[in-house]
Amino acid sequence: MDAVTEKYNAVVVARQALTPDLFIIKVKPDKPSADFISGQYVLLGLSSNLPRRAGSEPEFKESKADRMVLRAYSIASAGHEPGLLEFYISVVSNGSLTTRLVSLQPGDRLMVGDKIRGFFTLDTVPKEHTNVVLAATGTGLAPYVSMMRRHAVHPFPFRFVILHGAPKSWELGYLEELRMQSRYLPRVAYIPSITRTKEDPWWTGESGRITQWFQGNLLKERLEVELDPAKTSVFLCGNPAMIHEVQKALEPKGYTAYTTQVPGSLHTEEYW
Ligand SMILES: Cc1cc2nc3c(=O)[nH]c(=O)nc-3n(C[C@H](O)[C@H](O)[C@H](O)COP(=O)(O)OP(=O)(O)OC[C@H]3O[C@@H](n4cnc5c(N)ncnc54)[C@H](O)[C@@H]3O)c2cc1C
Ligand SMILES: NC(=O)c1ccc[n+]([C@@H]2O[C@H](COP(=O)([O-])OP(=O)(O)OC[C@H]3O[C@@H](n4cnc5c(N)ncnc54)[C@H](OP(=O)(O)O)[C@@H]3O)[C@@H](O)[C@H]2O)c1
Numbered sequence: 001m002d003a004v005t006e007k008y009n010a011v012v013v014a015r016q017a018l019t020p021d022l023f024i025i026k027v028k029p030d031k032p033s034a035d036f037i038s039g040q041y042v043l044l045g046l047s048s049n050l051p052r053r054a055g056s057e058p059e060f061k062e063s064k065a066d067r068m069v070l071r072a073y074s075i076a077s078a079g080h081e082p083g084l085l086e087f088y089i090s091v092v093s094n095g096s097l098t099t100r101l102v103s104l105q106p107g108d109r110l111m112v113g114d115k116i117r118g119f120f121t122l123d124t125v126p127k128e129h130t131n132v133v134l135a136a137t138g139t140g141l142a143p144y145v146s147m148m149r150r151h152a153v154h155p156f157p158f159r160f161v162i163l164h165g166a167p168k169s170w171e172l173g174y175l176e177e178l179r180m181q182s183r184y185l186p187r188v189a190y191i192p193s194i195t196r197t198k199e200d201p202w203w204t205g206e207s208g209r210i211t212q213w214f215q216g217n218l219l220k221e222r223l224e225v226e227l228d229p230a231k232t233s234v235f236l237c238g239n240p241a242m243i244h245e246v247q248k249a250l251e252p253k254g255y256t257a258y259t260t261q262v263p264g265s266l267h268t269e270e271y272w
Pocket of ligand 2: 022092195241242
């Protein structure tokens, strides 16, 4: 143990790989983590002395030796497995942390930040809103997994539409869980959509980028959800380009960004 690894305060208890670049880990902090609200995030950290996965691209920003490499991750769990935190992570080939996190196996240790933060949460939605649209690319789904797990135990009073975009169907993490939830939970519509249909010709569900659901009247026509900032809150998480495009499509409808000072109906969490 060295000065960096002695700060490790949690152990990996489970790991599930969806692809070599996409995985779910469950982590058990040595001391139970503070209570959190679905949608919040925490920092994960590993020593820069740990080797990166073989074959990774050169680091975007070279890590100095003997440092803790820390990044933010949305929590996918919802306190339903006491003492455990779950994360849904994609590997960025020139990244510093994910090319190290990807090699963790059950029993390996890491650092989990003390503070759980963020305002990307449903308690910020006005009571008079009827609908909440939760849109994500890739691992931006993680906060919504937590929200739905919470909804299963303590139902929120809203009607939910979950839009999830991924390249191929096997990169639609939590597909079966969300399909089940959309069948048995009150007021949940789940729309997974893939963008690389040529590479996944077996997929029979929706295709195309999720941005299409915010252009024109598709949500109203298909699900009777009106994109009106007085009735419908919109959450966007993941790829910043998707977030900016949807923001632009919603501005003419009167949507403004939610901040702690100004309570708009558009909530965003940009992953990079
Ligand atoms: C609030 C918050 C919550 C987050 N939650 C999650 C989560 O639940 N799951 C998850 O996988 N990631 C999540 N992220 C992203 C995460 O914090 C890291 O940025 C990401 O894992 C890459 O880390 P890295 O050290 O490997 O790459 P870095 O060394 O930080 O970045 C390398 C390069 O890749 C770019 N980049 C960073 N992330 C991505 C990406 N996802 N796709 C493409 N390019 C990228 C960077 O801008 C940079 O150019 C979250 C980010 C924030 C701000
Ligand atoms: N090789 C792999 O198996 C693999 C798996 C997971 C992650 N990764 C890497 O991990 C990083 C990010 O992963 P991620 O999970 O966040 O994302 P991702 O899985 O790479 O992509 C998620 C989805 O976002 C879509 N998208 C991209 N730009 C968009 C926009 N402007 N508007 C709407 N949708 C948009 C993509 O569509 P398009 O297909 O049209 O771009 C894709 O369907 C990338 O570096 C990625 O290369 C690689």
